[in-house]
Amino acid sequence: MQRDTSQRRAIRRALEDAGRPLGALEVLEASKGEAPGLGIATVYRNIKALLEEGDISEVALPGEPPRYEAAGKDHHHHFRCARCERVYELGGACLPDLKNALPRGFRVTSHEVLVHGVCAACSKR
Amino acid sequence: MQRDTSQRRAIRRALEDAGRPLGALEVLEASKGEAPGLGIATVYRNIKALLEEGDISEVALPGEPPRYEAAGKDHHHHFRCARCERVYELGGACLPDLKNALPRGFRVTSHEVLVHGVCAACSKR
DNA sequence: CGTTATTTGATACTGTGTTATCATTATCAA
DNA sequence: TTGATAATGATAACACAGTATCAAATAACG
Numbered sequence: 001m002q003r004d005t006s007q008r009r010a011i012r013r014a015l016e017d018a019g020r021p022l023g024a025l026e027v028l029e030a031s032k033g034e035a036p037g038l039g040i041a042t043v044y045r046n047i048k049a050l051l052e053e054g055d056i057s058e059v060a061l062p063g064e065p066p067r068y069e070a071a072g073k074d075h076h077h078h079f080r081c082a083r084c085e086r087v088y089e090l091g092g093a094c095l096p097d098l099k100n101a102l103p104r105g106f107r108v109t110s111h112e113v114l115v116h117g118v119c120a121a122c123s124k125r
Numbered sequence: 126m127q128r129d130t131s132q133r134r135a136i137r138r139a140l141e142d143a144g145r146p147l148g149a150l151e152v153l154e155a156s157k158g159e160a161p162g163l164g165i166a167t168v169y170r171n172i173k174a175l176l177e178e179g180d181i182s183e184v185a186l187p188g189e190p191p192r193y194e195a196a197g198k199d200h201h202h203h204f205r206c207a208r209c210e211r212v213y214e215l216g217g218a219c220l221p222d223l224k225n226a227l228p229r230g231f232r233v234t235s236h237e238v239l240v241h242g243v244c245a246a247c248s249k250r
Numbered sequence: 251c252g253t254t255a256t257t258t259g260a261t262a263c264t265g266t267g268t269t270a271t272c273a274t275t276a277t278c279a280a
Numbered sequence: 281t282t283g284a285t286a287a288t289g290a291t292a293a294c295a296c297a298g299t300a301t302c303a304a305a306t307a308a309c310g
Contacts, residue, residue, distance in 0.1 A: 003256060003307050024297085039259040044298060060187030061239065065297060078239055083247035105245025112239045114186065114203055120230025122208035128277050128286060149267080164289040169268060171287095190267060 001049035010034035011046045012055065021059040021067030021078065021087045059087065062112070079106060126174035135159035136171045137180065146184040146192030146203065146212045184212065187237070204231060 001008070014030035015022060022030060028043045047068055050056045059067040059078060067087050079088040088103070126133070139155035140147060147155060153168045172193055175181040184192040184203060192212050204213040213228070 042258055062185030062187050080241055081244035081247050082241060083243055105248055106242055107248060108242040114237045116205055116207060116235045117231055117233040118208055119206035122206055123230055123232060167288055
């Protein structure tokens, strides 16, 4: 990935401008205006390259394919709409400040916290 | 699923006794003592049935196959060990009380909050 | 411009987790 | 105990997301 192609520009731009994390198919859709005829393989290829270059980062969701967002943001969390399945970015607040950090009109039905680390048993080895 | 088989008993028991959410293969392993020769298909079948009956619930994780735990627990979160890949149950505390709620010897490297709900745009329809 | 090597798009393929199939085994009501 | 039928185990089939392949298109260098 060293050449500057219209497809690559469109994909990078789509991710930068979205304001929320996008899945591979969302990237495809969002990029088609600027790069008609864009194929899904190219989207995957460029997402991979952008990840390796550190320009975007992966937003992993339980039971769903990952979304991608511009890298370098401050600590923040996400909101997934159960209807449109879009994922939004929430401000930096952690629970239980989260209610206040919600955009107007967003309704919460549940939340999930997953903590990553090393357990006591594994720490001993 | 209406008959009381040794396999079904073993699977239910494994999930009840584990004290932490188990994946399908973990269930298989944990049940083999009580039900030798147990097949993975039977594990999946019974997990599905137990889910439908509401006896267990699914713990979805980003980028991983789901784990399963006894249903009816109070609100709580999970901890995934990066080394052994086991998932543990954490007490009911939400962030930022989470640090105090950690079992002794558990080390946190990161955490994730995912909020579920309906966004403003979808609420309007 | 022309050459060369990278990127693209279409699509075949892969890997992983789960489900379907089906002959065999086991449960359970009579 | 027996007979109907549900559950099991082995494994084939499936679904999905992502990757490899390869001919054609195109960027980048002179």
